[in-house]
Amino acid sequence: MKKKVCIIGGGVSGLAVAFLLKSKGFEVVLFEKSEHVGGNIQSVRIDDFLIEYAPNSLLKSPRLIDLIRELKLEAEVLAANAANKKRHVLQNRKLKSLPMSIAKMAAGDFFSLKAKLRLVQEPFVKSKSPENESVAEFFERRLGREIVERAADPFIAGIYAGNPENLSVRAAFPRLYELEKNYGSLFIGSLRSKVEKADKDFPRTFSFKQGVQTLTDTLAENLGESVKTNLEVTQIEKLSNGKWSVKTNFGTDIFDALIISTPAESASKLIENFDADLSDRLQNIYYPPIAMVFFGVKKENIGQNLDGFGFLVPSSERRKILGTIWNSSVFENRAPEGYHLLTSFVGGARNAELFEKSDEELLKIVFEELNSILGLREKPEFTHVKRWRKAIPQYELGYERVENLIADFEKANKGIFFCSNFYKGISVGDCVKNSFSAAEEISNYLNEA
Numbered sequence: 001m002k003k004k005v006c007i008i009g010g011g012v013s014g015l016a017v018a019f020l021l022k023s024k025g026f027e028v029v030l031f032e033k034s035e036h037v038g039g040n041i042q043s044v045r046i047d048d049f050l051i052e053y054a055p056n057s058l059l060k061s062p063r064l065i066d067l068i069r070e071l072k073l074e075a076e077v078l079a080a081n082a083a084n085k086k087r088h089v090l091q092n093r094k095l096k097s098l099p100m101s102i103a104k105m106a107a108g109d110f111f112s113l114k115a116k117l118r119l120v121q122e123p124f125v126k127s128k129s130p131e132n133e134s135v136a137e138f139f140e141r142r143l144g145r146e147i148v149e150r151a152a153d154p155f156i157a158g159i160y161a162g163n164p165e166n167l168s169v170r171a172a173f174p175r176l177y178e179l180e181k182n183y184g185s186l187f188i189g190s191l192r193s194k195v196e197k198a199d200k201d202f203p204r205t206f207s208f209k210q211g212v213q214t215l216t217d218t219l220a221e222n223l224g225e226s227v228k229t230n231l232e233v234t235q236i237e238k239l240s241n242g243k244w245s246v247k248t249n250f251g252t253d254i255f256d257a258l259i260i261s262t263p264a265e266s267a268s269k270l271i272e273n274f275d276a277d278l279s280d281r282l283q284n285i286y287y288p289p290i291a292m293v294f295f296g297v298k299k300e301n302i303g304q305n306l307d308g309f310g311f312l313v314p315s316s317e318r319r320k321i322l323g324t325i326w327n328s329s330v331f332e333n334r335a336p337e338g339y340h341l342l343t344s345f346v347g348g349a350r351n352a353e354l355f356e357k358s359d360e361e362l363l364k365i366v367f368e369e370l371n372s373i374l375g376l377r378e379k380p381e382f383t384h385v386k387r388w389r390k391a392i393p394q395y396e397l398g399y400e401r402v403e404n405l406i407a408d409f410e411k412a413n414k415g416i417f418f419c420s421n422f423y424k425g426i427s428v429g430d431c432v433k434n435s436f437s438a439a440e441e442i443s444n445y446l447n448e449a
Contacts, residue, residue, distance in 0.1 A: 002025065002026060002027040003026050003027070003256040003257070003446040003449075004026070004027045004028075004029070004254075004255045004256050005018075005021055005026050005027070005028050005029070005255060005256065005257045005258070005259065005442065005446070006028075006029050006030075006031065006244065006246050006253070006255040006257070006258045006259065007028060007029070007030040007031070007259045007261055008030075008031050008233045008236075008246075008258070008259065008260050008261060008262055008266075008270065009030075009031075009032065009039075009260065009261035009262035009263075009266070009420065010030055010031075010032030010034075010037030010038065010039065010220075010227065010229070010261075011037075011038065011039025011040070011041070011216075011261060011262075011420070011421070011431075012038070012039060012041055012215065012216055012219075012428055012431050012432065012435075013261045013419045013420050013421060013431040013432075013434065013435055014030055014032075014037075014259070014261030014262075014419065014420075015030070015037060015038070015216055015219035015220060015223065015227075016067060016219060016431065016432050016435035016436075017259055017261065017419050017435040017438050017439050017442075018030045018219075018223055018226065018227075018259075019067075019070075019071075019219050019222055019223060020435060020436060020439035021439050021442060021443065022222075022223060022226065023070070024439065024443050026443070026446065027226075028223070028226050029226055029228060029253070029255070030223060030226055030227045030228065031228050031231045031232070031233050031246075031248060032227065032228070032229045032230075032231070033230070033231065033232035033233075034229065034230070035229055035230055036229065037216060037219075037220045037227060037229065038213055038216035038217070038220070039054075039216075040053060040054040040388065040391075041053070041054045041055070041212055041213055041215070041216050041428075042054065042213055043210060043211025043212055043213035043214070046382075046384060047296070047336075047382055048335070048336040049294070049296050049334065049335055049336070049339075049341050049382055049384075050210070050211055050327075050333065050334045050335075050341075051294050051327075051341070051343070051384060051386075052207075052211055052212055052327070052343070053292065053386050053388075054212065055212055055427075055428055056207070056212075056325050056327055056330065056343065057080060057205050057206065057207050057212075057309075057330060057331070058205070058206055058207060058212065058428055058429065059204065059205060059427070059429055060198045060199070060202050060203065060204055060205075060206065060429075061198055061429035061432070061433060062196050062197075062198050062199075062433075063429070063432050063433040063435075063436045064428065064429045064432045064433070065198055065199055065202050066436070067215075067432050067435075067436075068215070071215075071218045071219065071222065073208070073214065073215070073218055076208045076209050076210070076214055077202075077203065077206050077207075077208060078206060078207050078208055078209050078331055078332070079203035079205070079206050080203065080204075080205040080206060080207070080309075080330050080331060081329060081330055081331065081332070083307070084306075084307055084308050084309065084326075084329045084330060085100075085308065085309075086098075086307060086308030086309065087100070087308060087309055087310075087311075087312070088308050088309075088310065088311035088312070089110075089150065089151070089154050089311060089312050089313075089314065090154075090311055090312070090313045090314065090317050090319065090373060091110070091150065091314070091317075093317070093372075093373075095304070095311050095373065096109075096110050097110070097308070098110060098151065099111075105119065110150070111146060111147070111150065112146060114144075114146070115144055115146035115147060115150075118143065118144035118146070118147075119143060119144070119147070122142055122143055122185060122186060122187055123184075123185040123187050123188050125141065125142050125185070126184070127141060128180060128181065128184075129141075129169060129170065129177055129180055129181070132168065132397045132398055133168070133169050133170070134164065134165055134166065134167060134168065134169065134397055135152060135156060135164040135165075135167045135168070135169045135172060135173065136148050136152065136153070136164035136165045137165075137169075138169040138173075138176070138177075138180075139152045139164070142180070142186060143186075148164065149314055149316055150314060152164050153314045153315055153316070154312035154313055154314045154315075154323065155312060157312060157313065157314075157315070157322045157323065157348060157350060158312045158322065158323055159426075159427075160172065160349075160392055160394060160395075160426070161288050161290050161322060161345065161347070161348030161349060161350075161391055161392055162288065162348065162349045162392070162394050163315075163349045163350060166349070166394065166396050166397060167394065167395055167396060167397070168395055168396060168397050168398065168399045168400065170399075170400055171395035171399035171400055171403065172395040172399075179193060205330075207331055209333070212428075215428075228248075231248045231249060231250055232248060232249050233246055233247070233248050233270065234247050234248060234249060235247040235270075236258060236270055236271075236416075238274075238413060238415075238416075239254070242414065242415060242449070243255060243256055243415070244256075244257070244258045244415060244416065246258065256415065256446055256449065257415045257416070257417070257442055257445065257446055258415060258416045258417070259416075259417045259418075259419050259438065259442065260416070260417070260418050260419070260420065261418075261419050261420045262420060263287070263390065263393075263420065263422070264282040264283070264285040264287075264393055264420070264422040265282070265283060265285075265390070267282050267418070267420065267422075268280070268282035268283040271409070274409070274413060275405070275409050275412075277405065278402075278405045278406065278409055281401070281402050281405060282402070282422070285393050285394065285402070285422055286349075286393075286394045286396060287389075287390030287391055287392060287393055287394070288347065288348045288349040288352055288390075288391055288392065288394065289347045289348075289352055289355035289387070289388065289389050289390065289391060290345055290346070290347045290348055290355070290387075290388050290391040290392075291345070291346040291347050291354070291355050291357075291362055291385060291386070291387050291388075292343055292344070292345060292346075292385070292386040292387075292388075293343070293344045293345075293346060293362050293363065293366040293383070293384075293385055294341065294342070294343055294344075294382070294383065294384040294385070294386070295340075295341070295342045295344070295366065295367075295370070295376075295380035295382065295383060296335060296336075296339050296340070296341055296342075296380055296381055296382025296383070297339065297340050297342065297376060297378070297380045297381070297382075298338060298339060298340075298378070298381065299338055299339065299340055301376060301377045301378040302340060302374055302375060302376055302377070303374060303375020303376070303377065304374050304375055306326040306328075306329045306340060306374075307329065308326065308329065309325065309326060309329070309330055310323060310324050310325040310326045310329075310330075310342075310343075311323055311324055311373070315350055319369060319373075320346065320351060320354060320365050320369055321344050321345060321346055321365070321366060321369045322345040322346070322347075322348050322350065322351075323344070323345055324342050324343065324344040324345075324370065324373075324374075325342070325343040325344075326340065326341075326342060327341040327342065327343055328340045328341040339381075339382075342370070344366045344369070344370065346362055346365060346366065348391075349394065355387065355389070359385045362385055363383055363385070367379055367380070392421075392426055393421060393422040393426060395426075402422075403423065403424070406418050406423055414445070415445065415449075417438055417441065417442055419431075419434055419435055419438040
């Protein structure tokens with residue numbers, strides 16, 4: 001008989017690990033408590049605008065490319081517009097293009113002369129990351145304070161919607177931590193370290209013709225009846241024979257292995273009878289609230305050329321938005337002819353209180369900000385607001401303890417595994433990479449058992 005695996009949670013992590021295990025010949029059942037799978041990944045077309053409720057684009061990585069090819073989705077891949085590669089940052093109320101190479105850093109005026117000289121000194125910084133060092137402390141120690149304020153701070157807002165003073169560099173950016181640890185320098189480490197390279201012919205930044213949801217929809221289609229929606233797992237129990245009993249609001253079933261792919265709060269409730277300490281720590285992982293505000297505007301009503309991905313806002317600018325993506329500049333067919341589609345982000349760890357504003361207030365805030373920054377002359381003809389009360393898990397200082405407790409829990413409770421974005425990376429690429437690793441580990445466990 002086939003070994004039977006239960007996956008709890010139908011986000012990209014759960015879907016990917018279920019698909020990979022099914023491909024290995026195991027019987028899989030995925031329980032998702034909502035009516036649709038995909039988690040936060042949702043691509044919605046409204047009035048000919050294609051809007052993304054989670055990531056607007058994906059970055060290529062080896063395992064993500066592998067998954068796309070296994071799903072036979074190559075023909076659906078949509079490369080980002082090569083002419084719009086610029087990343088802008090608001091600096092002294094004006095947008096400046098962030099230099100993406102050492103040569104451009106040296107030649108441009110994004111950083112001061114003092115900051116440029118400080119960058120050159122990075123390979124000679126002898127100190128190493130102490131215990132519980134924040135992202136801000138790490139970058140300031142290695143690259144200087146100006147780099148933190150003008151580059152690290154806005155990009156942390158763009159990636160985590162978080163605060164670099166609170167995030168753990170070891171947990172949130174483990175590769176940077178390891179480069180310093182192994183090579184004593186970020187620059188030297190990036191030159192000498194060996195990492196698996198993604199296919200050079202695959203677009204670096206991409207989406208799909210009908211949006212990122214194409215990925216999760218195709219995973220669900222391949223899983224077919226293995227996916228059970230509107231079913232919430234209410235209890236798990238380890239049986240004396242080493243198997244797992246899983247109770248839902250519909251009934252109880254027995255499995256040879258169990259994968260938790262839910263958000264941290266739901267995972268906390270599932271394991272509270274097994275490990276009170278880990279359950280409590282998962283319960284307290286901070287997910288800041290984010291409101292996404294979508295504007296469809298006529299091109300002639302914007303005073304600037306939108307020649308890039310969009311812009312990010314450093315906290316020093318004291319703005320009410322974290323940044324804005326220029327969706328229709330990045331990918332084609334995101335807006336009707338003659339229109340731009342813009343996605344602005346409000347809230348996050350920086351301005352969490354703004355999340356509680358009404359839709360009308362949020363629309364007013366974003367219009368005023370874009371009027372000031374982009375010269376948006378007229379109010380948008382299309383508006384839409386999407387709210388995530390708990391958006392992105394924050395790998396805050398001390399997060400290594402959470403990761404260690406999860407690893408210890410898996411060792412102590414054979415047959416249960418974690419595969420979710422609160423563990424080992426928040427990006428879609430990280431989630432897919434971890435799904436491959438989890439599928440291999442679970443396969444080995446089941447074959448040995």
